[in-house]
Amino acid sequence: MKKVVIITSSLRDNSNSNALAERFMEGAKESGNAVEIVSLKTNRIAPCLGCNYCQIHGCCVMKDKLNEILDKVIDSDVLVFASPTYFYSISGTLKNFIDRTYAKFTKIKNKDFYYIGSCSDDSKEAIDRCVNTVKGFLDCLDSVNLKGIVYGISLTDVFDAKYSNSYNEAYEMGKNI
Ligand SMILES: Cc1cc2nc3c(=O)[nH]c(=O)nc-3n(C[C@H](O)[C@H](O)[C@H](O)COP(=O)(O)O)c2cc1C
Numbered sequence: 372m373k374k375v376v377i378i379t380s381s382l383r384d385n386s387n388s389n390a391l392a393e394r395f396m397e398g399a400k401e402s403g404n405a406v407e408i409v410s411l412k413t414n415r416i417a418p419c420l421g422c423n424y425c426q427i428h429g430c431c432v433m434k435d436k437l438n439e440i441l442d443k444v445i446d447s448d449v450l451v452f453a454s455p456t457y458f459y460s461i462s463g464t465l466k467n468f469i470d471r472t473y474a475k476f477t478k479i480k481n482k483d484f485y486y487i488g489s490c491s492d493d494s495k496e497a498i499d500r501c502v503n504t505v506k507g508f509l510d511c512l513d514s515v516n517l518k519g520i521v522y523g524i525s526l527t528d529v530f531d532a533k534y535s536n537s538y539n540e541a542y543e544m545g546k547n548i
Contacts, residue, residue, distance in 0.1 A: 373448040373548060375399050375406040377487075378440075380454045380465035382412045387489035387532035391523050391541040392453040394532075395487060398545025404449075406545075409440050411464045416440075418467045425474035437471050445478045449485070449548050450515065452505060456490035459500045469508045480513035483548065487541060489523035489532060498522050519544050 379392045389410075396406045414436040424432035431437050444450060454461045472479065486505055488498035502520055509515050521544055523537040532538055 373399075373404045374446060375404050375449040375451065375548065376443050376447040377406065377408045377451040377453060378411065378444075378465070378468060379408055380411045380452070380462045380468065381489075382462075382464060383529065385529040386455065387523055387526040387529070388453040388455050388487055390530075390532040391487045391489065391521055391537055392451065394538055394541040395451060395453075395485070395521065395545035398542040399449075399548055400545075401542075402546045402548070404548065407443065409443060411468055414440060416464075416468050416471055419470035419473060429474070431471060431474040437468075437474070440468075441472060441475050441479075444472070445475065447482060449483045450479070451485040451487060453487035454489075454501060456488060456492070456497055456501055459497060461501045461504050466504070469505075472508075476511060477513070480515060482515045483518045484509060484515050485519045485521070485544065485548070486517070487521040487523065489526045489537075491525070491527040493525045495522045495524060498524065518548070 399406045454465045490497040521541045
């Protein structure tokens with residue numbers, strides 16, 4: 372049994388990337404893993420201040436849910452990010468979260484990593500561009516390896532994900548972590 376933490380970052384109701392994340396969770400639970408979705412919609416994370424307080428004190432100066440979420444991430448075996456594509460990059464919400472990991476990023480290690488993306492574009496390249504941004508983060512971590520990408524392409528309106536190939540792909544990827 373692996374501990375899986377999925378960070379979702381779309382702020383809209385009935386979001387495509389959130390639906391794919393839930394489908395990934397269903398697959399991962401089906402094969403006996405312990406899965407938790409942490410929504411950045413319900414756990415709002417402020418942008419990093421760049422104040423370096425965390426580099427001296429080991430935790431962030433801001434008192435939001437960040438420290439609690441980070442502890443879950445550190446404790447996981449599998450980390451998953453889910454994001455819509457905004458101007459061919461990840462959502463600002465997810466980027467804010469990544470920046471805030473500065474408080475404890477050296478403790479995020481030895482994990483498998485998966486990325487779940489949604490976009491209107493019909494090309495996988497749109498999602499790969501987002502993954503490239505995330506790779507900058509992964510490169511700063513110790514032994515956190517990209518194992519899979521869910522390509523939620525051609526998804527524009529809410530609920531589109533449920534009628535796409537990626538819905539099944541998310542389930543199968545979750546099942547095979
Ligand atoms: C601000 C904004 C920027 C977007 N930029 C892109 C883009 O660059 N490329 C693209 O294919 N889709 C783009 N989209 C469409 C979304 O990525 C798409 O609707 C996606 O399925 C939304 O995911 P969500 O339902 O999880 O929020 C954009 C949407 C918004 C609101």
